Amino acid sequence: MTGANVDTLLVGIDAGCLPVFRRLFDEGRLPALESLCSEGVAAPMESQIPPWTPSAWPSLYTGVNPGKHGVYGFVTYEGYDWRVVTASDVREFTLWELLDRHGKTSVVVNGPVTAPPPAIDGAVIPGFMGPEDPDCHPSGLLEDVREEIGDYRIYPAYHTDDDSYTVDEKTSEYADLVHMRGDAFRYLADRYDPDFGFVQFQRPDTVFHEFDGNWDAVRRVYEATDEAIGRVLDDCDPDRVFLASDHGMGPYERPQFRVNDFLREEGHVVGTRGGKGMPGWSPIRDRLRHGETTESWEPSLVERAAASAASVGLTADRVRSALERVNLADAVSQHLSANVSRTAAEQVDFAASTAYLRARTELGVRINLAGREPDGVVSPAEYDAVRADLVEALRSVTAPGGEPVFEEVGPREEYFHGPELEQAVDVVVVPNDFQHFLSDQLAGDPFGERKTRWNHKRDGVFVACGDGIDETAPVDPHLFDVAPTILASMGIEPSDRMDGDVLPVTDPVPPRKYPAYEGAGDDIEAGVEGRLADLGYLE
Structure with missing residues (x-):
């Protein structure tokens, strides 16, 4: 050249x-x-x-x-x-x-x-x-x-x-x-x-x-x-x-914040087992790596089995505990899709919930709005009040050390404008100095151990x-x-x-x-x- x-x-x-x-x-x-x-x-x-x-x-x-x-x-x-x-x-x-x-x-x-x-x-x-x-x-x-x-x-x-x-x-x-x-x-x-x-x-x-x-x-x-x-x-x-x-x-030096666990405590999120959930980026990337044009995702046979087991109470954690007792947990996990842990875990029931964090990288909460979502439960007349309550609740969240989790919380119009505004989250959240990793998973407690050291x-x-x-x-x-x-x-x-x-x-x-x-x-x-x-x- x-x-x-x-x-x-x-x-x-x-x-x-x-x-x-x-x-x-x-x-x-x-x-x-x-x-x-x-x-x-x-x-x-x-x-x-x-x-x-x-x-x-x-x-x-x-x-x-x-x-x-x-x-x-x-x-x-x-x-x-x-x-x-x-x-x-x-x-x-x-x-x-x-x-x-x-x-x-x-x-x-x-x-x-x-x-x-x-x-x-x-x-x-x-x-x-x-x-x-x-x-x-x-x-x-x-x-x-x-x-x-x-x-x-x-x-x-x-x-x-x-x-x-x-x-x-x-x-x-x-x-x-x-x-x-x-x-x-x-x-x-x-x-x-x-x-x-x-x-x-x-x-x-x-x-x-x-x-x-x-x-x-x-x-x-x-x-x-x-x-x-x-x-x-x-x-x-x-x-x-x-x-x-x-x-x-x-570096990220603060605990992770599980937004959906917090929203469940506030009465907005309903959990379910056995659903499709939201897959992580790694499985998507692996499909792209194989040359697939990945537009959506459907659970594999193994992932569906995990979801079915979860629906009757056999969760990923219980399966892993059983495998650990016979020293097989690590060996089996190497051969299972990363999506199995998601389909077998408790997930957000999007259709039944009032509001939820759909994907952590969006930095925001979506409202399950009637007329916009297929099974929306929040009427257009209730939208402004529900959103105002979400903004107030999220602004008030403090970490175990007492510091605010978010430095900014506001309606989407404060951050985005244009003909594609309707695709945005309804409430935008900005982590305090980007020190808290936001999780979209349900784990039972809004705060957990630091998920990543760099992000x-x-x-x-x-x-x-x-x-x-x-x-x-x-x-x-x-x-x-x-x-x-x-x-x-x-x-x-x-x-x-x-x-x-x-x-x-x-x-x-x-x-x-x-x-x-x-x-x-x-x-x-x-x-x-x-x-x-x-x-x-x-x-």
């Missing part, structure tokens, strides 16, 4: 943040990242609520809040059922779609929630939330990449709970995945000579989740990420570089350097500011629907009105006409 000059490069580091960067800078581990931070503008960047990958990355690359783009979490709901989100759920133009309308080419590698990809002038290999072998643009691109660079995968080759791999082997796999991103981007940049490039690295986030802050594992994955970024910078020679993250990462924090990172960038400019960036700032740096008008502002690192460009978003691939036949109209050649 000889490389090509990329006009503007966006490097995405999931969970990237200055506290982690600086600790590794002090160890001399990240020369490429340290150079970018020292030569350009580098600042903490406030993320949105909720600060989780599937919602925050679409906010970053569209410049709008979830109330406009429509993705609030890993899944979206259809009644009490759910399906995994896809790019089709992102209801606003991405950076690369807007650039395409202006005749600019793009290469996008590993962008979260980008499958299925749009038809743009350039290349797109989707990342996180897509299947292992996603449809790419143009068709056949993934096969070309694999032929050129060797293996290319989105997910690790092992199951999350596979103890046959050592930590060293798992982190080696993570490092390989990181280098695949860089190698694929360098190859495609050479092939397409794009005006804009976006390469995203997901492993700096998942290394914290999977290895619970094991610093040797973190160090190894970040070193691989820095090496990959350094090679991209050397080969692609971008005129200007932006680096951004969707959120930060840091998401509100502050990510923003870096800008290169041609036309004022590296002395004071900045206080927000996640929504990234897209309009990148467009302005390329002389392109941001959309007037964007919630962010052009940061003072570049000359401001007034926003303009773009057509209403109708969906990826809509008006493909009129794509050229649309670009000409945007450029002023057609009315």
Whole structure:
């Protein structure tokens, strides 16, 4: 690969943040990242609520809040059922779609929630939330990449709970995945000579989740990420570089808070046994890893058996206790789906409950509203009063040490606005300094032992350097500011629907009105006409 000059490069580091960067800078581990931070503008960047990958990355690359783009979490709901989100759920133009309308080419590698990809002038290999072998643009691109660079995968080759791999082997796999991103981007940049490039690295986030802050594992994955970024910078020679993250990462030092157990004590949640429940992300990821396009989930035969046993009182805990007496618990658990523990545990009866936390990463409580939910029990006339009671109750929650569990609790309208507002939770909760892990499980007590030592924090990172960038400019960036700032740096008008502002690192460009978003691939036949109209050649 000889490389090509990329006009503007966006490097995405999931969970990237200055506290982690600086600790590794002090160890001399990240020369490429340290150079970018020292030569350009580098600042903490406030993320949105909720600060989780599937919602925050679409906010970053569209410049709008979830109330406009429509993705609030890993899944979206259809009644009490759910399906995994896809790019089709992102209801606003991405950076690369807007650039395409202006005749600019793009290469996008590993962008979260980008499958299925749009038809743009350039290349797109989707990342996180897509299947292992996603449809790419143009068709056949993934096969070309694999032929050129060797293996290319989105997910690790092992199951999350596979103890046959050592930590060293798992982190080696993570490092390989990181280098695949860089190698694929360098190859495609050479092939397409794009005006804009976006390469995203997901492993700096998942290394914290999977290895619970094991610093040797973190160090190894970040070193691989820095090496990959350094090679991209050397080969692609971008005129200007932006680096951004969707959120930060840091220690959690307070007990976990089981929101649904608290809501049950308040009279809102009804429990049940034998239901389908809500599966965790790991089983979903394992299905994606096998190339399945996972839109929903139905219990397997074993999982159904566990649910049936639970419905007659044979819970997962009782089964495990029996197995422990004959020293078989660990051996059996290695062969059971992670969903078995959920189907065999007590769950929220969504249809019978007044309000509940459906998924912890949404950071909010949903009300079982009649007319909106299939079996809603709260009438529209009662909605405001029920919501006000929930807000008051949640604001008053204190942890065993006496400190408030939440720093903010409020109605969704205080956090989201736009045509997709109805998909949001009804009450938003923001953990105090993001120190409490929120659980959606029913376990009998609102508070439990700390679930994780490291998890998401509100502050990510923003870096800008290169041609036309004022590296002395004071900045206080927000996640929504990234897209309009990148467009302005390329002389392109941001959309007037964007919630962010052009940061003072570049000359401001007034926003303009773009057509209403109708969906990826809509008006493909009129794509050229649309670009000409945007450029002023057609009315």
